[in-house]
Amino acid sequence: MDYQREKLKKIFNQTQVLTVVGGNWGDEGKGKVIDLVMSEFDVIVRFSGGANAGHTVFTPDGKKLVSHLIPCGLAARKICVLGRGEFFNLELFLKELEDSRAVLQEDLAPVYVDFGSPLWTPYHALFESYIEGRRQGKIGTTSKGIGPLEGLYRLRLSPVVGMLFEPKILRRNLGILYDVLKPCLETMNEAVPTPDEIVSSLVARAEEIKSKVIDTGYFLQEQLQAGKKLMMEGAQATGLDAYWGTYPFVSSGNSAAGGAAVGTGLPPSVFDTAILVAKTLPTRVGNGPQPSEMWERLAAMEFPKAHPELFVKGKERDEFLSSMLAKINQGKADNVEMSQYFQVLGDERGATTGRGRSVGFLDIPWLQYAVRINRPKWLALTRFDMLSGIKTVPVVMQYKFQGEILPPGKLPPAWQLAEVETIKENWEGFEENIGGISEESKLPKIARDFISRLEKLVGVPILLVGTGPGRGDMVIRQV
Ligand code: GDP
Numbered sequence: 001m002d003y004q005r006e007k008l009k010k011i012f013n014q015t016q017v018l019t020v021v022g023g024n025w026g027d028e029g030k031g032k033v034i035d036l037v038m039s040e041f042d043v044i045v046r047f048s049g050g051a052n053a054g055h056t057v058f059t060p061d062g063k064k065l066v067s068h069l070i071p072c073g074l075a076a077r078k079i080c081v082l083g084r085g086e087f088f089n090l091e092l093f094l095k096e097l098e099d100s101r102a103v104l105q106e107d108l109a110p111v112y113v114d115f116g117s118p119l120w121t122p123y124h125a126l127f128e129s130y131i132e133g134r135r136q137g138k139i140g141t142t143s144k145g146i147g148p149l150e151g152l153y154r155l156r157l158s159p160v161v162g163m164l165f166e167p168k169i170l171r172r173n174l175g176i177l178y179d180v181l182k183p184c185l186e187t188m189n190e191a192v193p194t195p196d197e198i199v200s201s202l203v204a205r206a207e208e209i210k211s212k213v214i215d216t217g218y219f220l221q222e223q224l225q226a227g228k229k230l231m232m233e234g235a236q237a238t239g240l241d242a243y244w245g246t247y248p249f250v251s252s253g254n255s256a257a258g259g260a261a262v263g264t265g266l267p268p269s270v271f272d273t274a275i276l277v278a279k280t281l282p283t284r285v286g287n288g289p290q291p292s293e294m295w296e297r298l299a300a301m302e303f304p305k306a307h308p309e310l311f312v313k314g315k316e317r318d319e320f321l322s323s324m325l326a327k328i329n330q331g332k333a334d335n336v337e338m339s340q341y342f343q344v345l346g347d348e349r350g351a352t353t354g355r356g357r358s359v360g361f362l363d364i365p366w367l368q369y370a371v372r373i374n375r376p377k378w379l380a381l382t383r384f385d386m387l388s389g390i391k392t393v394p395v396v397m398q399y400k401f402q403g404e405i406l407p408p409g410k411l412p413p414a415w416q417l418a419e420v421e422t423i424k425e426n427w428e429g430f431e432e433n434i435g436g437i438s439e440e441s442k443l444p445k446i447a448r449d450f451i452s453r454l455e456k457l458v459g460v461p462i463l464l465v466g467t468g469p470g471r472g473d474m475v476i477r478q479v
Pocket residue numbers: 022026027028029030031032053054055056057346350351381382383384385386465466467468469470473
């Protein structure tokens with residue numbers, strides 16, 4: 001690990017602000033990349049999303065910590081900042097602090113929250129369930145109130161965190177929000193709390209965060225001036241960005257790299273270095289197009305619930321995986337079976353909702369698009385170990401849309417993305433199990449060639465290659 005540290009020190013020597021963002025539809029392993037790299041940074045900052053995120057990290061002694069609202073930085077005792085672009089839920093925040101304390105068994109590092117962040121109230125949750133209950137073509141949200149938090153804020157109806165300490169202003173704001181939403185909420189068969197009830201329950205716990213609420217943009221500017229290094233922890237991903245994702249099947253924040261400036265109040269010129277985290281086999285939960293996926297979304301999402309026995313370590317899982325791998329290598333497995341194999345192998349279940357993640361083939365045109373949107377300096381390719389033992393790997397090389405091959409970086413409008421035909425090519429796979437390898441030289445030659453080929457097609461150096469869920473399971477490449 002010390003040897004890895006030395007490498008990281010050299011790589012990030014000149015980087016004062018690093019942005020880490022997701023390249024697919026979330027759950028790329030951003031948490032793991034941040035965990036590896038954050039030793040080189042002083043302050044870890046979230047700039048978008050909210051409790052819909054689920055970032056998994058492991059402590060040095062192997063304890064699992066899933067962070068939703070608070071940056072992963074707690075695991076390494078780094079200062080953590082929830083920037084203004086992140087939606088805030090008081091109750092979940094306090095619970096996460098408590099859970100983190102229980103997992104880490106230590107006093108936590110400082111955590112700061114912005115006074116201007118949109119503040120969750122029960123109205124946001126009720127309004128989300130009202131919308132999802134009525135719309136055709138549901139988004140399949142995480143039910144954390146994310147759409148209403150962003151939407152009602154932009155409509156200038158949402159309270160913000162600082163109002164927790166100004167009960168009169170909070171009450172006035174909630175009154176307006178209530179009046180606007182009342183006609184919708186009254187049609188629901190659910191108890192709707194009054195503004196007074198909400199104010200008193202929020203204010204009752206506000207003191208617990210009072211010392212943490214600051215102007216985070218100002219604080220971050222001070223940190224930069226003091227020569228501190230900042231890491232921006234992206235949540236969600238390019239495909240879920242409200243503008244550059246597959247609208248309307250997106251989340252509601254600015255999750256691509258551009259969102260870091262919007263969500264922190266730091267000027268765009270400070271953000272010059274980004275890492276795009278991409279999954280070797282991209283996944284998606286919820287609804288919306290994912291051109292390379294192997295199986296029908298709903299079935300894939302239900303699969304872990306229908307076969308829980310396969311998601312528990314043991315004989316049944318082992319037998320399933322080995323028989324399925326044999327079938328894949330004999331060329332007898334169809335796409336549904338491949339999807340099932342990878343879902344079980346990678347335990348592809350959402351960290352926030354527990355829903356199954358639907359798996360897709362490695363998708364070069366999508367990555368070329370994500371690279372165009374985020375202009376990363378490097379790529380982190382996670383879950384490369386998932387390809388261990390697969391002799392022939394189908395890879396999506398191009399998209400064909402309405403009879404034409406699309407040039408790299410170009411996509412049709414999101415509502416037509418489902419129409420693209422994926423043009424695949426078989427790449428030579430590697431038979432060795434690369435799980436846990438952390439040195440480039442130990443990767444089989446075929447695996448190294450695979451990475452180099454991908455790197456050329458995507459046009460960005462691949463700095464990190466994930467070889468397993470464990471803390472050290474990552475190759476830091478010479479780029
Ligand atoms: P995030 O939302 O982008 O931070 O990702 P999640 O934490 O929701 O999901 C990523 C999952 O993949 C976690 O369970 C990680 O432990 C796991 N993971 C990350 N990188 C790798 C890798 O390289 N190989 C394998 N097998 N698992 C990985």
